[in-house]
Amino acid sequence: MACLVSGSLAFDTITSFPGRFADQILPEQVHILNVSFLVPTLRREWGGCAGNIAYTLQALGGQAVVAAALGNDGADYLARMRGLGIDTTAVLEVAESYTAQAMIITDADNNQITAFHPGAMQYAHEIKLPARSDIRLALIGPDGRDAMLRRAQDLSAAGIPFVFDPGQGLPMFNGEELRQFIALATWVAVNDYEGKMLCDRTGLSLEALSNSHLKGVLVTLGAQGCDVWEQGQRMHVPGVAAADVLDPTGCGDAFRGALLFGLEQGWPLARCVALGNQLGALKIACRGGQNHAVDRAALGL
Secondary structure (H helix, E strand, O other): OEEEEEOOOEEEEEEEOOOOHHHHOOHHHHHHOOOOOOOOEEEEEEEOHHHHHHHHHHHOOOOEEEEEEEOOOOHHHHHHHHHOOOEEEEEEEOOOOOOEEEEEEEOOOOOEEEEEEOHHHHHHHHOOOOOOOOEEEEEEOOOOHHHHHHHHHHHHHHOOOEEEOOHHHHHHOOHHHHHHHHHHOOEEEEEHHHHHHHHHHHOOOHHHHHOOOOOEEEEEOHHHEEEEEEOOEEEEEEOOOOOOOOOOOOHHHHHHHHHHHHHHHOOOHHHHHHHHHHHHHHHHOOOOOOOOOOOOOOOOO
16 A cells, blocks of 8 residues: 655755743834844755655555655755655656755744745646556645646545645645645645644634534644544643654654555554654654654554
8 A cells, every 4th residue: 555645845944042032032123123033053855745744654654655846956866766665756856957956944943934936846747647556645745836736636536535634735726725635635634823723724613614524634743742633522642742843844744654654554543643753753853854764663553
């Protein structure tokens, strides 16, 4: 069984600000905001939600099929994914564009400010579903607007259940469009902020969203764990204490990679989420979105 992971592939430039953003921004002066943060450290990492999710799914023993776009600087990223065993036949290489780039600043409270250049991601709508008969599950993550719309229609037409995970792409869509995504999806995954925005734009509560055809609505809560909504009922799955807190970049993606693995195995949703919480804790103890080691035996797999 294979899982299609649709979303961005990007290079993450990650910096750390040793102070707190809140101490540097004057609320009464935001209309003339002009702020500079001194960031003593800088790293460049493999990133993008599709790449990060596929990394964890593959490390857990799943088969990830990535549907995403890379630019003319993406050859090394493509080679890396292939080396990990990830299927890249649905990765589009765009010669006239750079790979998407995320510039991330993290403060001492693990708050983040991100600037994102979409680059080749803007061509991702040209990608067709790969001709693999064993794809039984998919995830639609943040991507080009047209790509996300097309992927939902294509997956629905192919009868492939998918997780709708709009992430930072959620603001691109109005309420009607979001309701259409939900109508085609089998699960919805958001963090708590995205969950509030989703409810605001659709006019539907989390209870109402879950009390529908959806098999589950997941609301991640960082270190606090995750709320699992099924048929109008909420269950809280507690978080897992991390050995260290170094970098939150990609924690949600690690969670989603584990979620997909559990869904592939046919596990109950709460068990999938519990594994996701474990992977989020593993990831936050490592810098970058694709550097955490996954010990299947230690995870009881």
